[in-house]
Amino acid sequence: MSNHKISHQQRIGDQPWLRRLLIGLAFLLVGVLLVVPLIAIFAQALSAGLNVFWVNVSDKYTLHAIGLTLLVAALTVPLNLVFGVFLAWLVTRFEFPGRRILMTLIDIPFAVSPVVAGLMYLLLYGSNGWVGSWLMEHDLQLMFAWPGIVMVTVFITCPFVARELIPLMQQQGSSEEEAALSLGASGWQMFRRVTLPNIKWALLYGVVLTNARAVGEFGAVSVVSGNIRGETNTLPLHVELLYQDYNLVGAFTSATLLAALALLTLVVKTFLEWRQQQSAS
Amino acid sequence: MSLKFKRLGKTLIASGLTLALTSPTVLAEQPSLLNSSYDIARELFASYNEHFNDHWQEKTGQKVEIKQSHAGSSRQAQAIIQGLRADVVTYNQVTDVDILHERGKLLPKDWRQKLPNASSPYYSTMAFLVRKDNPKNIKDWDDLIRDDVDLVLPNPKTSGNGRYSYLAALGYAQLKFNKDEAKVDAFLRRFLGQVAVFDTGGRGATNTFVERGIGDALLTFESEIQGVITAFPDQEFQIVVPSSSFLAEFPVAVVEKPAKRNGNFELATAYLEHLYTQDSQRLLASFNYRVHDPVVKAETAANFPDLKLLTIEEIAGDWKNAMQVHFASGGKLDQLQRR
Numbered sequence: 001m002s003n004h005k006i007s008h009q010q011r012i013g014d015q016p017w018l019r020r021l022l023i024g025l026a027f028l029l030v031g032v033l034l035v036v037p038l039i040a041i042f043a044q045a046l047s048a049g050l051n052v053f054w055v056n057v058s059d060k061y062t063l064h065a066i067g068l069t070l071l072v073a074a075l076t077v078p079l080n081l082v083f084g085v086f087l088a089w090l091v092t093r094f095e096f097p098g099r100r101i102l103m104t105l106i107d108i109p110f111a112v113s114p115v116v117a118g119l120m121y122l123l124l125y126g127s128n129g130w131v132g133s134w135l136m137e138h139d140l141q142l143m144f145a146w147p148g149i150v151m152v153t154v155f156i157t158c159p160f161v162a163r164e165l166i167p168l169m170q171q172q173g174s175s176e177e178e179a180a181l182s183l184g185a186s187g188w189q190m191f192r193r194v195t196l197p198n199i200k201w202a203l204l205y206g207v208v209l210t211n212a213r214a215v216g217e218f219g220a221v222s223v224v225s226g227n228i229r230g231e232t233n234t235l236p237l238h239v240e241l242l243y244q245d246y247n248l249v250g251a252f253t254s255a256t257l258l259a260a261l262a263l264l265t266l267v268v269k270t271f272l273e274w275r276q277q278q279s280a281s
Numbered sequence: 282m283s284l285k286f287k288r289l290g291k292t293l294i295a296s297g298l299t300l301a302l303t304s305p306t307v308l309a310e311q312p313s314l315l316n317s318s319y320d321i322a323r324e325l326f327a328s329y330n331e332h333f334n335d336h337w338q339e340k341t342g343q344k345v346e347i348k349q350s351h352a353g354s355s356r357q358a359q360a361i362i363q364g365l366r367a368d369v370v371t372y373n374q375v376t377d378v379d380i381l382h383e384r385g386k387l388l389p390k391d392w393r394q395k396l397p398n399a400s401s402p403y404y405s406t407m408a409f410l411v412r413k414d415n416p417k418n419i420k421d422w423d424d425l426i427r428d429d430v431d432l433v434l435p436n437p438k439t440s441g442n443g444r445y446s447y448l449a450a451l452g453y454a455q456l457k458f459n460k461d462e463a464k465v466d467a468f469l470r471r472f473l474g475q476v477a478v479f480d481t482g483g484r485g486a487t488n489t490f491v492e493r494g495i496g497d498a499l500l501t502f503e504s505e506i507q508g509v510i511t512a513f514p515d516q517e518f519q520i521v522v523p524s525s526s527f528l529a530e531f532p533v534a535v536v537e538k539p540a541k542r543n544g545n546f547e548l549a550t551a552y553l554e555h556l557y558t559q560d561s562q563r564l565l566a567s568f569n570y571r572v573h574d575p576v577v578k579a580e581t582a583a584n585f586p587d588l589k590l591l592t593i594e595e596i597a598g599d600w601k602n603a604m605q606v607h608f609a610s611g612g613k614l615d616q617l618q619r620r
Binding site (some may be wrong): 128 | 284287320324348349350351352360362363364365367385484488512542
């Protein structure tokens with residue numbers, strides 16, 4: 001009787017042949033969809049030899065694109081780090097009217113297509129826009145220059161840190177912080193010695209995601225960049241540009257730089273996830 | 282352990298910042314000229330910029346940094362209207378320069394009178410690129426409407442290049458049927474019916490034909506075709522120049538408002554005027570553009586087969602009319618594409 005019952009409770013993947021089939025299928029799909037294209041990028045980049053690869057990497061415009069991309073990330077990440085912590089703290093530690101609306105508003109950059117985000121900024125800050133015409137009178141150039149690229153990247157990546165922190169901070173509650181305060185800690189001491197250690201790994205995870213997106217963003221940046229080679233061309237835009245110049249090796253070389261950054265990000269992310277689990281248990 | 286990682290993080294950030302800040306000219310302000318150009322002119326202006334720089338340095342002892350921005354010319358014009366501070370435009374569409382006057386008053390209405398040949402230092406026409414040994418035996422527009430011939434061209438809705446091919450086909454049909462509208466429409470309907478892929482831009486269409494191997498004939502500028510033949514020698518593509526085609530002008534203009542604000546007006550004017558010198562015309566001809574200089578014309582006659590060149594005035598009256606009748610929403614192009 002009990003045997004009979006167990007056999008009824010068997011799950012779909014319990015037959016060994018089916019299990020092997022499903023696992024095999026998963027590996028096959030991951031291989032075909034993810035691993036093979038990634039290998040293809042590296043193979044194409046190196047297809048003309050290591051020498052050509054280096055010539056392409058050290059090209060004036062490629063170096064500039066790398067520099068600009070790093071600059072964008074270097075400005076975006078700290079800004080969104082502060083913004084994300086501030087916002088997460090605000091919505092998880094305080095009750096105020098409009099809190100729910102604020103939490104929904106954070107998600108706008110996720111919901112809006114990057115191209116639309118870029119166009120919004122262009123229409124507002126471009127020379128025909130409300131703010132743009134004022135900027136023009138004062139001879140300030142934001143769009144089609146690096147500040148515009150940073151602005152849209154900040155917009156696109158601003159939810160990542162807050163979205164990582166909010167669930168964690170909600171779950172942790174504020175009791176430890178209240179204890180610190182009641183024992184005489186100042187606000188800053190409490191933040192540094194109680195709040196920050198608690199959210200450390202989630203925060204770093206958010207930073208990694210922010211960085212990955214800031215480095216890789218194409219759509220929004222493409223709208224406000226103006227495609228000026230050696231001036232407003234980020235690495236993702238540079239890949240497309242080289243591809244359209246028939247410089248396949250060059251395009252794939254720049255693509256490997258991006259892919260390498262992505263792989264590095266993945267390694268860091270995996271490590272941080274592992275640490276997060278460790279510190280949670 | 283965690284101390285180690287802290288240190289690593291610090292080093293990483295520091296090195297990233299150093300790289301970002303020391304990389305050339307990210308933040309540096311340099312005297313420079315910005316040329317906003319069409320999609321497939323990259324190689325041409327890379328070469329001309331060097332040529333002009335030599336001339337300018339000889340004349341003034343000064344070196345200029347000339348920056349290039351390339352994309353579909355309608356998109357480029359839109360960026361300038363939105364505030365991109367280009368000093369000069371070098372486009373493949375008269376209408377895209379006109380719009381800079383209409384929408385932003387960025388240059389005078391009579392910009393076409395500022396430089397010789399209606400401000401078009403070079404021109405080209407629409408021709409066909411076919412595969413090795415011309416297997417479908419394509420000779421003229423009549424062969425393009427055969428059922429066994431697949432065409433690749435950029436979408437006339439989004440691309441000047443595509444518009445030119447459409448107008449070239451229209452011009453040929455008008456000549457052939459003596460402007461009998463029903464017959465001309467039927468010809469165009471069959472022509473559009475043979476299109477396998479409508480790409481959004483010139484380079485996209487070329488990539489579709491060359492890299493993806495789609496289609497029997499690619500319709501694009503004669504200049505682009507010669508470039509493709511040189512870039513892919515092992516494919517042994519061939520050019521077919523039809524009996525008549527469209528006169529594609531390449532207008533250039535100083536975008537006066539931003540150029541003056543950048544303090545570049547003289548430099549920008551010199552940059553464009555220099556396109557008309559004999560040496561520059563020879564350079565333009567080497568990029569397979571047709572030029573006006575009689576000496577260079579005679580030297581390169583062998584590369585540019587004679588054909589009947591039709592102007593926009595002959596085919597559709599003027600650009601405004603052409604846009605309204607053919608390319609506007611619900612216009613001829615939309616009607617003829619319905620199957």
